[in-house]
Amino acid sequence: MTFTSKSTITQLQYLDEEGNVVQPLPAWADNLDLLVEFYRHMVLVRTYDKKAIALQRTGQMGTYPSHLGAEAIGIGVGAAMDVEDVYVPYYRDMPTMYMRGATMVHNMLYWGGTEQGSYFHRPDGKLSEDFPICVPIATQCTHATGVASAFKLRGEKRVAVTAIGDGGTSKGDFLEAINCAGAWQLPCIFVINNNQWAISVPRAIQCGAPTLAQKAIGAGIPGVQVDGNDIIAVYDAMLTALNRARAGKGATLIEAVSYRLSDHTTADDATRYRGSEEVNAAWKREPVKRLRNYLHNAGVWNEDKEQALQAECNAKVEEAVQQYLNHPKEPPESMMDHHFEQLVEPLASQREELIKKAMRMEGGQSHG
Amino acid sequence: MAKVALIEAVNMALHHEMARDENVVCLGEDIGTNGGVFRATVGLKEEFGFKRVMDTPLAEGLIGGLTVGMASQGLRPVAEFQFQGFIFPAMEQIICQAARMRNRTRGRITLPLVYRAPFGGGIHAPEHHSESVEAIFAHVPGLRVVIPSSPARAYGLLLAAIRSNDPVLFFEPKRIYRTVKHEVEDNGQALPLDVAFILREGTDITLVSWGASVNETLIAADRLAEQGIKAEVIDLATIKPLDIDTILNSVRKTGRLCIVHEACRSFGVGAEIAAQVAEKALWDLKAPIGRVGGFDTTMPYYKNENYYMIQPEDIIEGVQKVMECSA
Numbered sequence: 001m002t003f004t005s006k007s008t009i010t011q012l013q014y015l016d017e018e019g020n021v022v023q024p025l026p027a028w029a030d031n032l033d034l035l036v037e038f039y040r041h042m043v044l045v046r047t048y049d050k051k052a053i054a055l056q057r058t059g060q061m062g063t064y065p066s067h068l069g070a071e072a073i074g075i076g077v078g079a080a081m082d083v084e085d086v087y088v089p090y091y092r093d094m095p096t097m098y099m100r101g102a103t104m105v106h107n108m109l110y111w112g113g114t115e116q117g118s119y120f121h122r123p124d125g126k127l128s129e130d131f132p133i134c135v136p137i138a139t140q141c142t143h144a145t146g147v148a149s150a151f152k153l154r155g156e157k158r159v160a161v162t163a164i165g166d167g168g169t170s171k172g173d174f175l176e177a178i179n180c181a182g183a184w185q186l187p188c189i190f191v192i193n194n195n196q197w198a199i200s201v202p203r204a205i206q207c208g209a210p211t212l213a214q215k216a217i218g219a220g221i222p223g224v225q226v227d228g229n230d231i232i233a234v235y236d237a238m239l240t241a242l243n244r245a246r247a248g249k250g251a252t253l254i255e256a257v258s259y260r261l262s263d264h265t266t267a268d269d270a271t272r273y274r275g276s277e278e279v280n281a282a283w284k285r286e287p288v289k290r291l292r293n294y295l296h297n298a299g300v301w302n303e304d305k306e307q308a309l310q311a312e313c314n315a316k317v318e319e320a321v322q323q324y325l326n327h328p329k330e331p332p333e334s335m336m337d338h339h340f341e342q343l344v345e346p347l348a349s350q351r352e353e354l355i356k357k358a359m360r361m362e363g364g365q366s367h368g
Numbered sequence: 369m370a371k372v373a374l375i376e377a378v379n380m381a382l383h384h385e386m387a388r389d390e391n392v393v394c395l396g397e398d399i400g401t402n403g404g405v406f407r408a409t410v411g412l413k414e415e416f417g418f419k420r421v422m423d424t425p426l427a428e429g430l431i432g433g434l435t436v437g438m439a440s441q442g443l444r445p446v447a448e449f450q451f452q453g454f455i456f457p458a459m460e461q462i463i464c465q466a467a468r469m470r471n472r473t474r475g476r477i478t479l480p481l482v483y484r485a486p487f488g489g490g491i492h493a494p495e496h497h498s499e500s501v502e503a504i505f506a507h508v509p510g511l512r513v514v515i516p517s518s519p520a521r522a523y524g525l526l527l528a529a530i531r532s533n534d535p536v537l538f539f540e541p542k543r544i545y546r547t548v549k550h551e552v553e554d555n556g557q558a559l560p561l562d563v564a565f566i567l568r569e570g571t572d573i574t575l576v577s578w579g580a581s582v583n584e585t586l587i588a589a590d591r592l593a594e595q596g597i598k599a600e601v602i603d604l605a606t607i608k609p610l611d612i613d614t615i616l617n618s619v620r621k622t623g624r625l626c627i628v629h630e631a632c633r634s635f636g637v638g639a640e641i642a643a644q645v646a647e648k649a650l651w652d653l654k655a656p657i658g659r660v661g662g663f664d665t666t667m668p669y670y671k672n673e674n675y676y677m678i679q680p681e682d683i684i685e686g687v688q689k690v691m692e693c694s695a
Contacts, residue, residue, distance in 0.1 A: 088437070119474040129440070132473050136464045142430050143465070146437020146445075153393065153419055153443070160437070172457070176430035183425055338471040339510045341478070341533040344562065344609040 007217045012237055013227040017285050019293025026236045032300045038231050039291050042071040045095040047313040048104050056266040061112045065092045066262030072287035073193050073256045076234030083124050088131040088144040088162040100130055104320035138168040141177035148188035159245040163191040167198025169212050182220035187245035190253045195260035200273040216253035228256030229287040332358045372552050375545040377519035378408045380554050381526040386416050395422040396448030405450055432461025439479040452487035453496035466535045467510035480533045486542035488580050488630055490677045492670040500631035505537045506608040512536040513607035517582040519550045524559030541580035564611040570600035573624040578604040581630050588683035612644050623654035624690050628683055633661030655693040660686035
């Protein structure tokens, strides 16, 4: 028998559930300040997540998808990217977007029902080229492929990075995107947040393959599975993939294995379809405590610092919430203004009609 | 000046704009080495290289999304769908992504892209190769829909579509891809993307059509003239935004309107035109508005295709009905 093709999928893990080192760490991880920085971001986005759910429950924000349990993936991916790269998010992606300049306020504006949430800047102050939150499943993947082909065409050393859930990998758009990225050897990274649940459908009946990373094999690109609760593994896999892309060697698929500790969104009730035993077991593997344990053991973190960080994060989130609640509302006619480069008919006439309607609804004088 | 067919005018516009603007790229299935199944992209790969003239994998959803990603980076992609009947896998990308990106980012990300597709029947093609579904796209906020009906308008409108900063659906009437040749100067002059063209002046009835049916409409107008009925013929050219003013001005003069389109009659672009004319010029009308359209059927396989296609006689009958109803 001759093998025409033979592939293996490896899983990358540096920290176990307790934060103990299971294999020699990569050299960059000697920088404990960096790991502390990661930790501070992870705690902030977790604090934010809890508050966002509370805002929804109290009617101050619309439906919201929690990222509880995905903090290592989001912060790891966002931290590894350069400011000049482009991120093409899916909908459960607040942590990465936050690292790229879309603030907590932007996230609240988006889920709080205004398009202003998708108008954001990079951390260096330039208008962002990152994509907005993408709700239709997997459609963002081909956008990343398109962005990456623009980079390649222009000979830029930039990388397009996109993310998707485990359920999304069943869709054609995902497969078409990784196939094209392989065929064209594009500087593109696809990150799967395999959190085991696509609303109520478990990973086991989503796909017959033992890993999602192996979908890369059919696309002719490297696929790697990482422990998505281990930010050292996530960040390291990203660095490898980014270096590979910048060197002109093409795309990578990273399957980050995590667990969706929350409901799918605030409109969902996960107790309808999964047991508490499974969720309790997943809490033992969660990413924030894991990194905290490691930093404790490394002697760079303690209870005082933890309490100070918690207070700092609460204050930052509270400040963001106030900004969100006080944010000036866009006038209704803004819905007309951005469909085309210029206001065309019948939108121009309908804009006048809407202004009158809004005045009537608000009890003002109608011109009509 | 060279005489060119409509398909050659498309090719000429692509050559012109790729040479003028390095951000213009072409992509699609079989468009590179093969030059496209209708040869719209012949010679582009040789002149501009495979980096700017991309044979994509066989995946229309991908073409829809790739184009969004490219355009977000300031490229001006012109994507070809081999047939309008094959565009449907990309509908989610076109409707949920391309059409909305400017609005949902409040202008932060704009998409100067063109989706080209040959459309319409009458060439004895296989199933799924003869659709006329422009109304589906015209219904979606954020999309422009453009349909040329002559070589000169194909050239000028395609240039305008590529230069537009809005997403444009550019549907090419393949039945008349090669039927007539006109002199078209390769002068880089774009046509307006929101103006209908009056092809023939008349005083008794206004005929509005677009795409290949413009041809039958002009033939019908000739024959009607022999009967003493002077028809004004308008090529709509840009389905959306709709140049209703040109139609209204004509109807105010003629007092009668008949709309001719190959697409299914019900829920079509003709219905929108009729509604707007009824809203804005009902008292200028001397007769009910007429519609000559395709039947509300799937395009039949080619043995019966001719019975679906609009004949000049259908238009003449439609016009006569309007004339008989006149007050």
